[in-house]
Amino acid sequence: MGWGLKQFFWAFLVAVVLFFNGLSYSEKAPAYTFVKEATSAPLVSFYDYIIIGGGTCGCPLAATLSQGARVLVLERGGSPYKNPDQININNFVNTLSDTSPTSFSQPFISRDGVLNTRARVLGGGSVLNAGFYTRASSKYIRDAGWNQTLARESYQWVEKLMTFEPAMLQWQSAVRNGLLEVGVLPYHGFTFDHLYGTKVGGTIFDKEGHRHTAADLFQYAHPRRVSVYLHATVKKITFKYNRETKRPQANGVIFKDEFGIKHRAYLSKKPMNEIILSAGAIGSPQLLMLSGIGPAHHLEAHGIKVVLDAPLVGQGMADNPMNVLVVPSPAPVEVSLIQTVGITRSGSFIETASGLSFGHSWAEKLQGIFELVSNQSGQTSKFSPEAMQSFADTIRSFANPTLKGGVILEKIMGPLSTGHLELITTSPDDNPSVTFNYFKEPEDLRMCVEGMRTIIEVINSKAFSKFRYPSMPVQALIELMINLPVNLRPKHLSAAISLEQYCIDTVMTIWHYHGGCQVGKVVDHDYKVIGVDALRVIDGSTFYRSPGTNPQATVMMLGRYMGKKILNRRFLHLRK
Ligand SMILES: Cc1cc2nc3c(=O)[nH]c(=O)nc-3n(C[C@H](O)[C@H](O)[C@H](O)COP(=O)(O)OP(=O)(O)OC[C@H]3O[C@@H](n4cnc5c(N)ncnc54)[C@H](O)[C@@H]3O)c2cc1C
Numbered sequence: 001m002g003w004g005l006k007q008f009f010w011a012f013l014v015a016v017v018l019f020f021n022g023l024s025y026s027e028k029a030p031a032y033t034f035v036k037e038a039t040s041a042p043l044v045s046f047y048d049y050i051i052i053g054g055g056t057c058g059c060p061l062a063a064t065l066s067q068g069a070r071v072l073v074l075e076r077g078g079s080p081y082k083n084p085d086q087i088n089i090n091n092f093v094n095t096l097s098d099t100s101p102t103s104f105s106q107p108f109i110s111r112d113g114v115l116n117t118r119a120r121v122l123g124g125g126s127v128l129n130a131g132f133y134t135r136a137s138s139k140y141i142r143d144a145g146w147n148q149t150l151a152r153e154s155y156q157w158v159e160k161l162m163t164f165e166p167a168m169l170q171w172q173s174a175v176r177n178g179l180l181e182v183g184v185l186p187y188h189g190f191t192f193d194h195l196y197g198t199k200v201g202g203t204i205f206d207k208e209g210h211r212h213t214a215a216d217l218f219q220y221a222h223p224r225r226v227s228v229y230l231h232a233t234v235k236k237i238t239f240k241y242n243r244e245t246k247r248p249q250a251n252g253v254i255f256k257d258e259f260g261i262k263h264r265a266y267l268s269k270k271p272m273n274e275i276i277l278s279a280g281a282i283g284s285p286q287l288l289m290l291s292g293i294g295p296a297h298h299l300e301a302h303g304i305k306v307v308l309d310a311p312l313v314g315q316g317m318a319d320n321p322m323n324v325l326v327v328p329s330p331a332p333v334e335v336s337l338i339q340t341v342g343i344t345r346s347g348s349f350i351e352t353a354s355g356l357s358f359g360h361s362w363a364e365k366l367q368g369i370f371e372l373v374s375n376q377s378g379q380t381s382k383f384s385p386e387a388m389q390s391f392a393d394t395i396r397s398f399a400n401p402t403l404k405g406g407v408i409l410e411k412i413m414g415p416l417s418t419g420h421l422e423l424i425t426t427s428p429d430d431n432p433s434v435t436f437n438y439f440k441e442p443e444d445l446r447m448c449v450e451g452m453r454t455i456i457e458v459i460n461s462k463a464f465s466k467f468r469y470p471s472m473p474v475q476a477l478i479e480l481m482i483n484l485p486v487n488l489r490p491k492h493l494s495a496a497i498s499l500e501q502y503c504i505d506t507v508m509t510i511w512h513y514h515g516g517c518q519v520g521k522v523v524d525h526d527y528k529v530i531g532v533d534a535l536r537v538i539d540g541s542t543f544y545r546s547p548g549t550n551p552q553a554t555v556m557m558l559g560r561y562m563g564k565k566i567l568n569r570r571f572l573h574l575r576k
């Protein structure tokens with residue numbers, strides 16, 4: 001097992017790394033007049049809707065609401081348009097692994113010992129992600145209680161501006177044909193729909209490798225009715241007492257600009273006005289707690305005044321485990337991100353990427369990330385100095401690799417295993433402590449094992465044979481993986497002979513974490529926070545399971561969908 005293999009693996013550890021050399025940004029960024037630095041915000045201002053978090057869900061939501069009301073968006077990160085190269089597919093890893101305080105990516109390590117990240121930029125996760133675009137199943141949409149017509153219209157509204165059909169070249173085609181050969185049938189061709197079998201999905205990268213993000217959806221906004229402030233970090237939501245309903249009522253937010261100056265924004269005195277939390281699966285439960293809505297004993301332990309004892313805030317946190325095999329190839333491969341997907345009946349989704357490479361600077365950055373996050377309070381005690389050292393040593397051994405091959409990964413449906421989120425500090429800038437409990441439920445482990453079996457069959461298939469070294473059996477690929485410190489979890493020799501142990505020991509994240517403010521537990525079916533007035537949560541924190549094979553399409557759809565529903569009700573009310 002050569003050096004190239006190791007390098008190749010690491011390329012996938014933080015992300016799918018792509019260098020499309022020679023490609024350049026050819027499009028003009030939209031010139032939004034309504035996006036400004038928070039330093040220019042008034043100290044006190046009034047709006048109909050205040051949206052916390054200009055992320056994947058917050059952007060389509062705000063653009064839609066601005067069609068009928070005055071909307072404020074407060075986003076803690078900067079603009080994705082400032083430096084177009086930064087969001088080109090070339091810079092996927094550089095952008096993801098930049099750990100400066102102003103970067104788009106805020107790393108964290110879950111208590112499970114897996115490196116993860118949170119978006120911190122206008123457009124949220126859609127500015128950092130691998131770009132695969134695919135809808136939720138119709139069963140998922142039915143189970144969520146969504147209006148199917150409005151859901152379809154909302155997906156289409158997003159797709160019109162943001163999605164492309166990927167070029168299916170040799171590696172992606174071989175994996176697709178391998179999936180068909182081993183029985184992941186039927187073949188559906190290119191489609192956004194979630195269907196059993198094998199298909200090609202959409203991508204938010206255009207032919208030039210330029211990323212289209214949720215921030216682009218502001219092209220649909222009414223420019224004079226929306227204000228977007230960047231580097232605006234919301235510290236808390238404020239409440240007053242509603243004498244009629246005898247409940248706390250959200251009435252404003254306190255946010256700070258990049259100089260730490262405090263600003264206040266309030267809801268203007270009109271009926272139906274609301275604050276909407278769209279800060280993502282980590283940010284939304286965290287900010288509810290910082291605002292006094294959460295488990296009372298936990299809030300009191302941090303000296304936070306309790307507005308509402310809501311024990312289920314921060315519960316139901318889940319992250320779909322990702323397990324991979326790295327496959328070096330004797331034949332040249334194209335550079336590709338996720339394009340084809342196998343949707344198996346056993347509950348795992350098979351995806352692939354190829355032609356990955358990364359630079360030395362990235363390896364150094366990775367070491368920095370681990371040092372940074374392991375220094376965070378509550379993390380240091382969890383992981384042994386030996387594990388950290390082993391990580392650091394491996395990372396240090398990298399130079400600039402040029403690699404041939406790809407990675408075949410599986411993500412399990414759901415998952416069923418869940419964990420929880422707790423505050424470490426009372427600063428909105430700090431990561432809370434998050435536990436996902438990967439594979440706690442035996443069913444999750446079964447799905448992973450089935451998924452690994454499918455990957456192994458694909459690697460051994462006739463359709464794929466051109467991309468496999470005959471001298472390198474799957475067992476060698478398995479042993480490579482378990483000998484690398486892919487995470488900070490304990491390692492077992494039996495991982496080489498047991499796929500169960502392999503799944504547990506080599507688990508990584510596919511960044512589809514969700515939960516923390518689930519529908520029916522923290523919010524009702526209209527996404528209104530249960531027990532208070534004028535406050536909703538709309539984003540990935542409301543999900544029980546990750547939608548589709550990959551979530552972003554449905555997260556954006558939900559923003560548009562709820563924006564339409566909220567406006568419809570506002571108009572009905574005003575007409576009365
Ligand atoms: C590396 C990576 C690869 C991925 N690959 C794919 C893929 O290929 N396909 C796919 O479908 N999905 C993918 N995903 C997942 C997908 O991008 C996310 O599920 C989705 O972006 C989550 O959207 P959200 O609106 O819930 O949260 P986010 O998009 O994270 O939005 C939350 C926003 O709130 C802001 N915020 C948080 N706290 C505050 C505060 N206190 N004050 C002000 N603002 C705040 C944040 O800065 C952020 O912009 C990937 C994710 C990552 C990170």
Ligand SMILES: *[C@@H]1O[C@H](CO)[C@@H](O)[C@H](O)[C@H]1NC(C)=O
Pocket residue numbers: 147148149150153
């Ligand atoms: C569902 O949405 C469509 C499209 O917006 C709308 O015409 C229809 O009335 C909605 N159905 C229900 C039951 O609300």
Ligand SMILES: *[C@@H]1O[C@H](CO)[C@@H](O)[C@H](O)[C@H]1NC(C)=O
Pocket residue numbers: 368371372375
């Ligand atoms: C982590 O902590 C150590 C020891 O306190 C310190 O020397 C180091 O600079 C810190 N690293 C980072 C990246 O903060």
